[in-house]
Amino acid sequence: MNSGRQQIQAKKNYLISGRAALEYIIRDILEEHSVDSVLMPSYCCYTMLEPFVRHGIKIRFYDIFYDEEKGLCAKLPEEDYTEVSKENHDNEIFYYMTFFGFSQLSGLDVKQIRDIYGLIIVDRTHSWLSDSTFQVEIDADYTYISFRKWTGFYGIAEAIKQHAPFVLELGTVGSEYSEHRKEAMMMKNDYIKWQRTIEVDEHLSHATEIAEAEGQKKNYLNKYDEAEDFLDEHYVGNKPTTECVYQLLLADWNFVKGQRRTNAVVLLQGLRDIPEIKLMYGEQSEMDVPLFVPILVKDDRDGLRRHLINKQIYCPVHWPLSKYHQNISNQGKEIYNREISLVCDQRYTEEDMNRIVDAIKDFFDKKSVACEQVTNIRDYVCN
Template structure:
């Protein structure tokens, strides 16, 4: 088998028994094609009951989470998320004029800064939407005060699609198109099959499956609204091997944090992995504008670490908030890998800085 770390998945970890994953949430639930499809639905669900003119979003987020608000004619304003003293600082004005507050627990690590903001905003009667994509398998997956919660499962494993919305509120008709976007799903599944064959050592050109993944994303960008989640994907979600996903990620992330905490050229955005935390990635701050050179060096070692997130014209950034986008790198820690692979990541990072 080829040894690469990171990039797109090629397998889905499954168990024979149905997991009843989200019964503990005790909320109304709906399945959707993708995270942005789910967000678009819940925005429509809210607007059917009350007007939403202005949404308050974090400056640090994916453009695909801004798009559904704009597509529903909602003005977006941002609260600052930035690095201060090598820590993530969230600056929310609880008194800002808005109808909806959007929050994220980044990378699966519980951030107590948010608790006080959410309580104050809830007291003012404003709606709270929580993006639980990163925190879905952390014990505190979301705040109980959240009116609506959604999450994308695709970030966690090799599912071609799949996202959910939860709410104590009534969720109206789930989607205008009850089937998933068939062309998109088929494109991603074809890409997974090719990547699996590549990883298993067959003479497959990487460009073949990378092109398919890229084409699928372009399809979703153009046509993401109103799609449900096919029955086959729902079955896969309900049989996910969550025990393996949690165990491997916790162990891998804890190892990375332990081995890199003394590396003077980087800072861990979160210093340790608590027992009830399940990270989606381990984010680091790379000092002295070395993020892009480090990432390029890791790619040379067949280690593919993503950047959260690409800056788009939809983002409204200042010098402080832009620095977070330009200096952070997300280290891979997922269930495909063991401690041996994490050692390769640590050694490559140390080697890069020793060359300087």
């Protein structure tokens, strides 16, 4: 370690994004440790992998998959359990996270994780509002959180070092990125308000509505793309603006938690009996605060998404498969190919959640009718 470097006497620092926080943690680790590889969950975004790649750290995966009886499961590589193997993981980072604000994740022996791997990073982005604390989080060497996933922040994340101060200085304030994000969010808010206005304006034609909606949507999405393109090139070490810190400190987190939990219950209860989908999490525990309510679609996931978009319901998928994911298992890839993340955040009401449920039921009802018509025609022709 460079003894001439000024030490920051803090165990917690704010950065501009989750990727910036992870990059900061990796650089701090490399100041004091030799690292050969990282063991990542197979279900993750490429932006969680890229900071390791840029430092030449080899990426391995442990399997994340859905089981009909157990729900979401994790499985470590079998070779990691051997006595010989344990000696080979002193220079390996174990990366842990739970998903979507739900606490259930079967299959990991937390004690073995601490025994086997030299360092532990816990990504608490999806779980930080949860009332539960997992043993692996207590054992972690580092944790980090990207707050902007939860509400309309322009750009702020937190990096925490559990047992000592960070040894690295932070960089400059990332004001340009925050301004890009701020402008995009304001454009999106204007779009949402405009949409609600035209829903009650009987004088606008359907064609006019669609054209104007697509134009406004394209504009704010382009602005978000500009922000993310800028972040791709300028995320290392950047601090958030003072405005972003105030956003975090002044947010009404009790309202955020309560509304998300209420909305999630409506979705979970309304969708549980639809045979064409599986709820990735069948129920919400008292500890959970959902980021999204993820579903797995048995067939035609993309068709369902298009149907929802046509009804002005915009639900993302987590995540796109990247070039880094080529060697994950087939059961691990299934989640990527079947998942839709249903929105349940504090901007929405129970009425909005019922509209999502009705739209999903409508899609599968229409598919069922279409299949029945095809069957009837086939039977008629054959007879």
